[in-house]
Amino acid sequence: MRVASATGIPAGTLPDSSLHPFIAERLRGVVREFEAELSSPHAPVSRLCRHVERYRGKMLRPTIAIVSGVAAGGSHAVGARHERLGAVLELIHMATLVHDDILDDADVRRGGATVNAEHGVEAAVLLGDYLISSAFHLCSRIGTPSLNEELGRVTSDLCAGELLQQAARDRLDLSEPELEQILRLKTGVLIGAAARTGAREAGASDGVVEAMDRFGTGVGIAFQMQDDVLDLVGSEEAVGKSVGRDLAKGKLTMPVVFARARASNADRASLDRAIQSHDGGATLELVKRSGGLEAARQLATDHVERARAELGRLPASEARDLLDAMALEAIQRTR
């Protein structure tokens, strides 16, 4: 990953590609748009917005939009509009993180204090609202009016996904299709929108745009499933957030849902007791024994393979190879 770190893209955040210098340049533009949109004459507002910088990680969604644009229309078709689009996608994502941390009562995100932990729930509610507003404001300045309707639907889906997840809390009988629907709404639709809008803004045909939507949605669902696997088996240090918290908050994840469906009656009863008493160690053991981890990994792999197949609609290029590598990385990463 030497190439990456030499270009400004943090090492290990993106599979190697000769496109890194181009992507890094566009991502700097994304950050400029992001920061300009959040600049405020009001000190309490700008102070809180600075906290958001700490939340910004790999910028996966802007990167997907940029690389999808290059893959669909060539690098000459990817400039200022994609930078603004990337900033809008990242603002939406940041808003969901800030509000998710309230819902999860989380103290730590990416090794630092969450907004709610450092500034209180009230400030976190308002900061999330400010980020959503800023996203829509900036979106209206891209110059593609239909993007507002499209991303309005996406953010409604994000909220619906979170509401469904809230309603599913402590429901041991949550089914695999129900959970997949939640993952699709919570994570799939925004990454799908990144791939789709990135390709469309670069002039892609409708067929390619739809294929990119399915690509991004599938990668997003797989990404979230891998997160859930890591939440169960990973250490706090590796994933950078409180581990086993999903379980502690009564959120069933795919490995657990699969384990319950596959376990013997006795094991299922033990698993339910372990879940209800928030016993992470016993839960992990029983999920492993029932094949829940493998089944979840297999489903994530299926999503990624279907996503990769969608890339066949694109001409061969380095950008397409990079999308392919990013899809694989979604399930191969260990943090």
Add this chain to the structure above:
Amino acid sequence: MRVASATGIPAGTLPDSSLHPFIAERLRGVVREFEAELSSPHAPVSRLCRHVERYRGKMLRPTIAIVSGVAAGGSHAVGARHERLGAVLELIHMATLVHDDILDDADVRRGGATVNAEHGVEAAVLLGDYLISSAFHLCSRIGTPSLNEELGRVTSDLCAGELLQQAARDRLDLSEPELEQILRLKTGVLIGAAARTGAREAGASDGVVEAMDRFGTGVGIAFQMQDDVLDLVGSEEAVGKSVGRDLAKGKLTMPVVFARARASNADRASLDRAIQSHDGGATLELVKRSGGLEAARQLATDHVERARAELGRLPASEARDLLDAMALEAIQRTR
């Protein structure tokens, strides 16, 4: 107010006018747009959205947009677009109420349980987000792309106003200009936007559009000041929300800020002690003695008089008379 109740507009919510049947018809359209936008295939989402119905009160913002449109362009210029615009304004307002009730830890709104009290803070955070998203989604379908940028800026201002208010909590030295800025951002800009966009969508000239913006902003600020006066002197029954809560949450309102500026040194020290110990009775006494209530009422009256003067840009009409009466009502109401 018999006319009003015969037309479907709740008695006492709008000054008498022969326009009531027309306004009531448009408001029914607003409600249709509002409900259609919030309809969701997901049961937990639609269940929460039904709770929002209870929050809906006078529909002041849609009404201002409709009457401003009629005043600027005649009733033939006010139809489906204004209904959709009205629904967008009401969705934004509902989102702020749902999130405000989290910030204020409020249990009661308009005589019923708040979303946070009945469904929890988490559901209230998500419902507010869903309402904002829905507002932007619906806004993009009005057919005036610039509205998205305009209302994006408005919602950012709303958040900034709330953040400034949060930052000002427990600051006894809050100045009158600082508080007026908060009231402008929290309440003025959205009502200003209702008047401005309502007029513009009916074909008003730039000069009239700007005058209507100043009209709505001034009425909004006065409306909020009257709320603050009522919060201090009113009974829980009359204002339909917990009284004196602003003080209990460390929020200084205009009557208090004026009282502190005008009080003798001894009275100011007593007032500060009363505020800090959340002694509503003693605070009210000292605010009255220092002339804080009268000063706040006078400032609200000044705003309303300046707002009414802006109406001189409009041709004489029943709609203009109604706007004039609504401006007066903002400060004359007792609930």
